[in-house]
Amino acid sequence: MxxxxxxxxxxxxxxxxxxFIKTPLTLFMEISVIVPAYNEKENIEKLFFAIKxxxxxxxxxxxxxxxxxxxxxxxxWQLIERLADEQSEVKGFRFSKNFGHQYALKAxxxxxxxxxxxxxxxxxxxxxxxxxxxxxEWKNGNQIVYALRKKTKGTGxxxxxxxxxxxxxxxxxxxxxxxNGASDFRLLDRKVVDExxxxxxxxxxxxxxxxxxxxxxxxxxxxAEKRYSGKTKYSAKKMFSFAQTGIMSFSxxxxxxxxxxxxxxxxxxxxxxxxALFAKFIFHNVLEGWTSILISVLLIGGIQLITIGIIGEYIxxxxxxxxxxxxxxxxxxxx
Numbered sequence: 001m002x003x004x005x006x007x008x009x010x011x012x013x014x015x016x017x018x019x020f021i022k023t024p025l026t027l028f029m030e031i032s033v034i035v036p037a038y039n040e041k042e043n044i045e046k047l048f049f050a051i052k053x054x055x056x057x058x059x060x061x062x063x064x065x066x067x068x069x070x071x072x073x074x075x076x077w078q079l080i081e082r083l084a085d086e087q088s089e090v091k092g093f094r095f096s097k098n099f100g101h102q103y104a105l106k107a108x109x110x111x112x113x114x115x116x117x118x119x120x121x122x123x124x125x126x127x128x129x130x131x132x133x134x135x136x137e138w139k140n141g142n143q144i145v146y147a148l149r150k151k152t153k154g155t156g157x158x159x160x161x162x163x164x165x166x167x168x169x170x171x172x173x174x175x176x177x178x179x180n181g182a183s184d185f186r187l188l189d190r191k192v193v194d195e196x197x198x199x200x201x202x203x204x205x206x207x208x209x210x211x212x213x214x215x216x217x218x219x220x221x222x223x224a225e226k227r228y229s230g231k232t233k234y235s236a237k238k239m240f241s242f243a244q245t246g247i248m249s250f251s252x253x254x255x256x257x258x259x260x261x262x263x264x265x266x267x268x269x270x271x272x273x274x275x276a277l278f279a280k281f282i283f284h285n286v287l288e289g290w291t292s293i294l295i296s297v298l299l300i301g302g303i304q305l306i307t308i309g310i311i312g313e314y315i316x317x318x319x320x321x322x323x324x325x326x327x328x329x330x331x332x333x334x335x
Contacts, residue, residue, distance in 0.1 A: 029062050029113040032064050032108075032114030033055075034066050036121065037072065038070040038072055038076075038101070040123065041075045045079060046124070048083060051065055053128075065089055069095060077092070080092035080334060091333075092332075094330065095331065096329040099327070102205065104328070106196075106206065116138050116187055117187070117193050126183070127222060131187075134220065142218035144192055144210060145218045145219075146185070146186035146217070146219055147219075147222050149222060149224050182219075191215065196209060
């Protein structure tokens with residue numbers, strides 16, 4: 001299989017360089033690289049040639065690079081189209097609107113043809129050179145190889161604390177356990193990809209899905225660079241929504257937590273009833289007062305509202321899930 005991949009890849013390179021045509025798809029595709037992009041026009045071309053240089057010169061096998069334009073409002077799609085015309089390894093898919101990073105990853109997984117599928121962000125914070133290590137670990141029999149970010153250059157203390165808090169809460173409330181620093185920079189074996197293609201959940205949390213499917217896994221540590229250009233697309237609001245989706249997609253612990261608080265409040269309420277009865281009929285020491293009543297009403301009312309809110313979130317997600325709408329829409333292709 002490897003010899004066929006090399007032969008097919010060598011033929012495609014020869015035709016592209018000597019006949020000056022855009023060659024058709026190689027017979028065997030060993031590596032697919034997925035790059036979600038949203039307003040990343042300054043990064044796309046530089047990232048592609050960095051990936052190409054790593055695979056061509058160090059791994060030397062057949063590959064494709066799939067750019068998923070997540071409804072960009074800049075010239076990202078025009079740049080992807082030009083690259084696809086000039087480079088036989090490039091494919092481009094454009095969303096009809098901004099569906100989100102997780103759906104762009106899912107689209108890449110759905111369309112990737114490689115035996116090994118690698119996802120990497122377009123911001124150049126994840127080093128393409130790490131693909132070589134991922135490939136070697138995959139050849140050693142690991143079916144999931146993910147990059148574990150130990151630190152990010154130039155990141156403030158608030159960002160570090162919020163990231164650590166996310167993984168801590170996620171691991172407490174969810175049934176899947178993620179290591180601190182786990183990201184969407186990973187390699188997936190074709191078996192894993194085929195399983196993920198079957199999953200068309202409306203609320204996607206791919207890190208959790210990859211962990212959930214199992215298979216032999218290996219992690220590789222790395223230091224994330226500063227963003228090459230542009231600015232992050234994950235605001236505090238989006239990060240909170242991402243965390244909420246991750247927790248609620250893989251656990252009903254928040255509902256159980258609400259039940260626990262309900263029992264706890266009921267226990268305190270029962271104890272207070274016993275105290276009130278003793279105070280009135282045994283000690284005859286009852287004072288009119290609003291403090292205890294106010295505290296009790298606010299506390300119980302607050303717990304009830306939180307519980308209703310949690311239940312409402314689950315019901316709302318069920319409402320959207322049962323509609324079975326497509327998770328993304330492809331408006332343009334360039335292959």
